[in-house]
Structures are given as structure tokens and as C-alpha cells.
Amino acid sequence: MAFRGAAYKLREMQGPVIELDLGAYAANLRLLSTLGGAIPLMPVIKANAYGHGAVILAKFLESEFTLADMPKICVARWSEAEKLRLAGVKWPILVLSQFSKEEILASSAKEIFCYLSSEQDFRMLLSVGAAKSKNVAGVYWHINSGMNRLGLNSGAVSERPDSLRSWIQELGQIGIKTFGFSSHLARGEEEQEIFSSEQSRRFQLALHALRSVWEGEDPFPQELHFSNSAGVVWKLLKGETAFRPGILSYGTFQDLDSKKYLLSKFPALSGLKPVMQVRAPIRSIHLVKKGEGVSYGHRFVADKDRHVACISIGYADGIRRSLSRKIDEASKLKFYVDGVGVDIIGTVTMDMVLVDIQSHPKLAELQKKVAEGQTVWANWLCKEQPAEVHATELGTISYEILCDFTERLTRRPLGGDA
């Protein structure tokens, strides 16, 4: 018993936690699929699942969905796919952008598919050779319809479809099959007439041109991937066989403006629930006397006696150091302790942040709990202050906010143990 008690205490003293509402994740994906016309999903879990924890989410998806509902999961790089395989994830994985010959040759991972975006990609894959071609389960050609980042230019494919046709044949000869085509929206959150419809048109034209030169025994590749989260709610592309939702599947919108706009157009999106919550335990509450400075550089000097709480989370966990505050500076983001917002003060350090807890209505109770070793949580990314608010306050988008949370935070299912 003594050992179990000690283990329990150790867990309680752990640092910051990302709690994952996996039920919300599944429900969000199902809602998006329904909105998109029951098209299969290929959830995007690159960048550690936008900070949520790719292994936990991938294993959850495997247990929750069928291959018919969810034919693949998507990552950006081959190295991310390898990590998932090493962690025991078996689901087919699609690598959206980055892989090398060396990675493919060295890989023992099965069922990894790739998007090919250029002639260089094609030549590199060809040079892998027939003996090792089995390390790639299949490919899709990525067509640049207006994002102008990666992909074969849609205009060039429309004009010279025979080049792509011959590349597809050459890969086929070494056993690498082309399953379909993809593109990516540049302005998916906006009114579809602004640009997304034009991208859809260019993509369709390129496919039409390719079909017109399609000869040979192999059938025309049927799979089409076009939409990201926002794209799927606009239902842009006829015949899309699967879509790639990222940000909305995590119950998060790009920013507050985009949330307002998309909710006004598609009220059903109000059913999306955030998957991630971030919180950290308070390590101590102590009194800082009037005139005393707080944290590195004494950026904050107390104007009166103030109780200060020290929270176990810092810039090495993903709290921006730019949120450091002097007494007369505006407070952008707060921690929420028992539902009450408290301001950051002084310099945000690598592992800890200080907050002014003086006017918290339950100060005495919180002090007692912390002194007794009970865990008192300070919530950071939470219902009072969701990712879109962080994004707006920090002049960025929710994607960056979510990706900022580092490996050091413990990820665990809501209500679960570490």
C-alpha cells in the first residue's frame, strides 16, 4: 500500500498535461463526414496530430473506425509514418509531402502511401528500383490547382497530360501503383466563389485532360482527394473519394473570425467540440511583498503585497515567453484556476510561470490545498480560453497554437491516467 500511495503522489506531482477528449474527436470526424456527404475520412495527424499526440489518436482511430470509413491516416513526412509504425499503429498511412530515397530504402514499415508532387519525386521513386518498390504501398499525384506550394501544375497537366501518363506507366513497371490524384485548397475557409471553386475547376480540367490520353490496360486511377476541413463543409468537388480533415476534426477553427463566419454559414458546425485541454499544477503559492520583483530580470515589481502562484509549465512546454508581463502591461491570456482567470506576471521561464492570485475569491482554500500537497490545476487551453482566443491574442492561427505544445507535456485521454 505504501508503494501504491507513493506512486499516486508521484503522479499527482507531475507537470503539465494535455487531456484529450477522444469521444469528441470521433464525434467531430463523424460530423464532418456527414456534412461532407458521408465521404470517407483520412484524418490528418501530422505534427504530432497538431500537438495532440499522434500515437494516442492513431490507436484510438484504429479502434473506433473501419477501413471503409477511414481508409488512411495522413502525416506530412515519412519519418512521422515510421514513428507511428514503431509505436504499433497498423492503419494505412499517407505521407502528404516529405520522403526521401534513403528513408524508403531503409524502411521496414508496411502500408505507407505517398503523394508525388513533382518530376523530381517521380525520378527519386523510380530510382528506388523494383526490388524495394514494395516499401511504398502506392502513390497519388498531387496537383497544384492554386495553392502554389507543391504539386504538378494543373495547367501543365492539362496541356501535356501525356507526360504524367508516361510517368504513371513507368512507375507501374516497377510495381508502384498510382491510386489517384489530390490537390489542396489555398482559401478553403472563405466563400467558395472566392477561389476554391476555381481550384476545383482547374483540378477537374487536369483530370479530364489526363483521361483523354489514357490508353493501356491499367484502369484510370479513381481515388480523388481534394478537401481539407473547411473544404469539406463547402462540398466542392464532385466525385471526391476521401477527404483530409485536420483542424476542424480537433474541434478548433482557424481563428475567431473564421469560427464566426463558418458557424454562420454552417450552424451544424456548432456540434464540434475541442479535443485538447491543457492544464498544469500549481507548485506553490507565496507572498511577494510590496516593492519586491518577481522572476528573471524582476520585470514585474509588486505595487502592494501580492500572493503569487507558481505554475509548472513554461516556454519549454509551449507557453510563449512573449506573454511575460510588467505590472502596467495589458494581460493577453490568463490561467484559469477553479474557473477564475488570473494574470501572468513577470518573465515566463522555461519550466514555470508565475500568476497573480491575490484577488482570487478562494485564495485561502487554494493556499491550504497546495500546502497539503493536493493538486490544484491551472487551466490554460480550456473552455474559458479556447485555441481561437489564444490565436487571436497572439496574432496567429489556432494551428500554430496547438502545434506549439511540446513533447514534454503528458498526453492522456480525458479522465484517464498518464
Ligand SMILES: Cc1ncc(COP(=O)(O)O)c(C=O)c1O
Ligand atoms: C495537404 C494537406 N491536406 C490536408 C490538411 C488539413 O488541413 P486542415 O487542418 O485545414 O483541415 C493539410 C494541413 O495543413 C494539408 O497540408
